[in-house]
Amino acid sequence: MDWSALPPLSALRAFAAYADCGSLAEAGRALNVSHAAISQQIRNLESHMGVPLLDRHGRRMQLSAEGERLAEALLEGFGTMLQTSDELTGRDADRPLEISATPGFAAVWLMPRLPLFRARHPEISLTIDPSAALRTLEPGGLDVAIRYGNGDWPGLESTLLVSSPIVVVAATDLVGDREIATPADLRPFPWLQEHGTNEATDWFAEHGVEQDRSRGMTGLPGNMMIEAARQGQGVAITARLFVEPDLEAGRLRLLFEDSRKKGYFLVTRPGVARPPLRHFVSWLRREAVKA
Amino acid sequence: MDWSALPPLSALRAFAAYADCGSLAEAGRALNVSHAAISQQIRNLESHMGVPLLDRHGRRMQLSAEGERLAEALLEGFGTMLQTSDELTGRDADRPLEISATPGFAAVWLMPRLPLFRARHPEISLTIDPSAALRTLEPGGLDVAIRYGNGDWPGLESTLLVSSPIVVVAATDLVGDREIATPADLRPFPWLQEHGTNEATDWFAEHGVEQDRSRGMTGLPGNMMIEAARQGQGVAITARLFVEPDLEAGRLRLLFEDSRKKGYFLVTRPGVARPPLRHFVSWLRREAVKA
DNA sequence: CAGTCCATGTTAGTTGAGCTTACATAGGCG
């Protein structure tokens, strides 16, 4: 191996952390340095390699095509090293299990059940990232994700936990007995969208409805969005799972239902899973069968 | 990714270079630092991880089992990074093609033919490492090896170039008309062994012959060993390919022939090869067919 | 429109991780 041809390692790490986190400040926090150090290292790396790694138009930088390629190689390379290092030091067994789940599912389904897992596995620490963002599963990083979709994530393995179609709902206080025959009939109402997603925007665009700007679109975390819908603050689009009791009680009215097969899936990387992950996955599957 | 859990990168690089080169001095040369820097970095890494990476018994250190695992991950991780970096900077296309070949084959077969390759591809630079050592093929490092054997190298692809059994020969000046019926009859003679290999030692051990220490074993580079055999300095074991003219001319006498299927193979890693390598491989195959 | 927040950049100065240098011990070989 031609070691002299390897760019400065600190610069590679800084760039990889930036690509992983999405901003200079976050990358700096991840590495416990200032944003300025990250900025300079990325500049140094671009200069060293003679390759533009970032597209600096607009407020937030974007990875260039070259930057995407390099980031992928770096995250894989560093991930491989970290995983083996963790295995050898025994940190792997102790490292908290990293779980990503949508806020709604985390709040409504997962959190109420977690004491059961803790009672069974008190030695396993968990880190739950309630985020609608699709995070990358990688060695040494995120172990498992609970995502909403149709189960088709290339290169990953998925198991259906809870089947649940998408529904458009609103409080009976808001819509009353009004006739809602087509999506366009919803135009006069305020809308609620889960923070970090575009599901409402996409659904309306898909059904040819243009947003009425005077009525507004409010972004809220998933569980708060549902509560706002109950209070009649707007029309919400969400998984049926979370509003089933409200529909039965008549607090919320079902306006539309998207019949495409969708649900919450348990998503993992292929290959051997470390023991804490195996325990969590098998426990979660049993809970899903029970529910 | 938990960046804080990654060990110091300089230490990882130093250890990887040591594992790649096999000695502190060589690793230091590869990184352009002193051997002492490598020694200290490896010590730092062991202390940081709390894991013994080296077995320090005897003069030359050996990788421990943990060391082997870490080295493998590091060489893969750094190799991935280097390859992508080289592709992005365009260095990949320009980087000299790294070829490892046994000295005998390099001298007798490859070198005489190289002007033909250069005439066809003047833009491609070559680095030929004439060494009997089995070097690892890896991204960013060694591109292709020409090895002697039976073609069975796990995880690698091989193509037979020249079929050639192993022969034991000696100058007629040395052995004359003496009856050589069994390997044991060779015991009184001095032996010649290709530097960096144990082929002669192994062959005699395999045939139950104990070395006569007063006669000595002389290690020489492959092509010089054959010349020494011609001059009657000792018994040599080598590929038949290199001594065919001498056998026909009667300068050397064939004492034994190992009939197992062996020869010189072109060995590459699976997957996409960069253009210079593709050109070299196809050229080499055509030359082998011609010969 | 002004004010606020935050994303990114630049410059000058600081510092400690990474290294050098010098010396040491030990194994292998002729």
Next chain:
DNA sequence: CGCCTATGTAAGCTCAACTAACATGGACTG
């Protein structure tokens, strides 16, 4: 035994990596 070379240790040096301070600009809100 002398020589060569593999590895180790300690003290000192240095510069790559970083901080702190200040700056510009984009997006959003009232």
